[in-house]
Amino acid sequence: MSTYNWAIEFQGVVIGNIAVVTQDDECFTCHLGWQIDKPYWNKGIMTEAAKAVIDYLFDQVHYDRIASGCDTRNIGSSRVMQKIGMTLEGTFRRYCYQKDGSIGDKFYYAILESNRRC
Ligand SMILES: CC(C)(COP(=O)(O)OP(=O)(O)OC[C@H]1O[C@@H](n2cnc3c(N)ncnc32)[C@H](O)[C@@H]1OP(=O)(O)O)[C@@H](O)C(=O)NCCC(=O)NCCS
Structure with missing residues (x-):
């Protein structure tokens, strides 16, 4: 099984990463994480990095479904999911534990290869 983890470089400096954090290659599906x-x-x-990664995972790895999720309080991450064409599929209640002890709900988004251009 292959693993996927890209560094994000800006002006010669690594400033973040985007990775496939879970995958089920038999079902052609995976879950992305980023920071x-x-x-x-x-x-x-x-948004630019995630679009490139999604294109790669659909076109080269031939995944059929790519998902991601975040704490509902994480506006930036949920905006990225929306901007790359993912659809909100559900909200998991009391799913995200933060360092400050608070518990948040979790948005769950995904995009299918068949509707990526819609
Ligand atoms: C989440 C994260 C990866 C987003 O990366 P990014 O490069 O800032 O994302 P982008 O700039 O492509 O898009 C962010 C969008 O959120 C919007 N946004 C962010 N905070 C916002 C706020 N408080 N209110 C409204 N919009 C907000 C931005 O305006 C932008 O949307 P727009 O282009 O429509 O204006 C980054 O914030 C991060 O690393 N956070 C810490 C780690 C993390 O949360 N990882 C994800 C865990 S699920």
Whole structure:
């Protein structure tokens, strides 16, 4: 089984990563995770990276379904999921535990190869 984890480089510096964090190659499906250093937030960098990764995973790896998820309080991450064409499939209640002890709900998004251009 292959693993996938890309560094995100900006002006010669690694500022983040995007990775396949779980996968089921028999079902042609995987789950993406991502992070970027705070000074680089809200510049469209993760949206650009995630679009490229999704194209690669559909076209080269031939996944049929790519998912991701985040705490419902994580507006930036959920916006990335929306901007790359993912659809909100559900909300898991009391699923995200934070370091401050709080518990949040989790948005669950996915995109299918068959509707990626819609
Ligand atoms: C989530 C994360 C990867 C997003 O990366 P990014 O490069 O900043 O994302 P983009 O710039 O491509 O898109 C972010 C979008 O969220 C929007 N956004 C962020 N915070 C927002 C807020 N408080 N209110 C409204 N919109 C907000 C931005 O305006 C942008 O949308 P727009 O292009 O429509 O204006 C980054 O914030 C991060 O690494 N966070 C910490 C780690 C993390 O949360 N990882 C994900 C765990 S599920």
